Amino acid sequence: MKKITVLTGAGVSAESGINTFRDAGGLWEGHEVMEVASPQGFAKNPALVLDFYNQRRKQLKKVSPNRAHFALVELEDHYDVTIITQNVDDLHERAGSSNVIHLHGELLKMRSSGNERSILDCEGDIMLGDLCEQGYQLRPHIVWFGEAVPLLEKAAEKTQSAHIVIIIGTSMQVYPAASLVDYAQKGVPVYFIDPKPSVSKYDYDNLTIIPKTAVQGIPPLVLDLIAQSS
Incomplete structure (x- = not known):
C-alpha cells in the first residue's frame, strides 16, 4: 500500500x-x-x-470537524496515511483519522x-x-516558541518515506515544520492546497498547486487519489 x-x-x-x-x-x-x-x-x-x-x-x-477532515479519513481505505499537523486541536482524530502526529502539541x-x-x-x-x-x-x-519539537524527527521520517505528499492550509513559513517537505524524495508528487499559495511550481519537483480552501480543495483531490489507487 x-x-x-x-x-x-x-x-x-x-x-x-x-x-x-x-x-x-x-x-x-x-x-x-x-x-x-x-x-x-x-x-x-x-x-x-x-x-x-x-x-x-x-x-x-x-466546533466540529469539517468536510476536509472527513475527506482525509477516506484515503485510509486506499493508502497508508500519516497526518502531520501544526494544529493543537483534535479535529483530525474526531473525524476518524487514525495516525496523527501533533508537531506543536495537543490542547487536550x-x-x-x-x-x-x-x-x-x-x-x-x-x-x-x-x-x-x-x-x-x-x-x-x-510546544511554545523557543522549545524543542520532540516529534520532528518522526515527522521527517514519515515525509521521507511518503509516495505522495499533501500540504494543506499552511503558509510554509513556520519553522521547523516548514522544512518537512524538504525531506520528501525527489520526484514525489506534492500537492499544495491553500487559497493564497505561498509557493510556485518552481519550488518543488512534481508540484501541483490547488488555490482553494481546504473544504473546497481536499474532497476532489481525495476522489482523484482514490481513483489512482485502483
Whole structure:
C-alpha cells in the first residue's frame, strides 16, 4: 500500500471556526503571541497563560470537524496515511483519522512544567496550583516558541518515506515544520492546497498547486487519489 503524508496547518481548522494562530496584526485572540506562547510568557504571568488555553479548550468543544477532515479519513481505505499537523486541536482524530502526529502539541493534554515527558489528558481547566505528582505546576502540552519539537524527527521520517505528499492550509513559513517537505524524495508528487499559495511550481519537483480552501480543495483531490489507487 502506498504511503501518503499530509501536512496540515491552521487553514484546515479555520473552516471549522477555530481562529488561526495569528491574525493580520500578529495577535492571537487579542494577545501578543509571546505573552501566551513562550516559556518567558508563562514564567511572567502563568495565570494569564493558563486561562488563555482554558478558553481555547472551551472553544474547541464548540466546533466540529469539517468536510476536509472527513475527506482525509477516506484515503485510509486506499493508502497508508500519516497526518502531520501544526494544529493543537483534535479535529483530525474526531473525524476518524487514525495516525496523527501533533508537531506543536495537543490542547487536550497537559504536562508537568518540570518533566516534559510527564503528559496527562486534559479535558477541563488547568489552574494555578494544579501540580503533577512530583510537585511541579501543570501546563498546557503545547510546544511554545523557543522549545524543542520532540516529534520532528518522526515527522521527517514519515515525509521521507511518503509516495505522495499533501500540504494543506499552511503558509510554509513556520519553522521547523516548514522544512518537512524538504525531506520528501525527489520526484514525489506534492500537492499544495491553500487559497493564497505561498509557493510556485518552481519550488518543488512534481508540484501541483490547488488555490482553494481546504473544504473546497481536499474532497476532489481525495476522489482523484482514490481513483489512482485502483
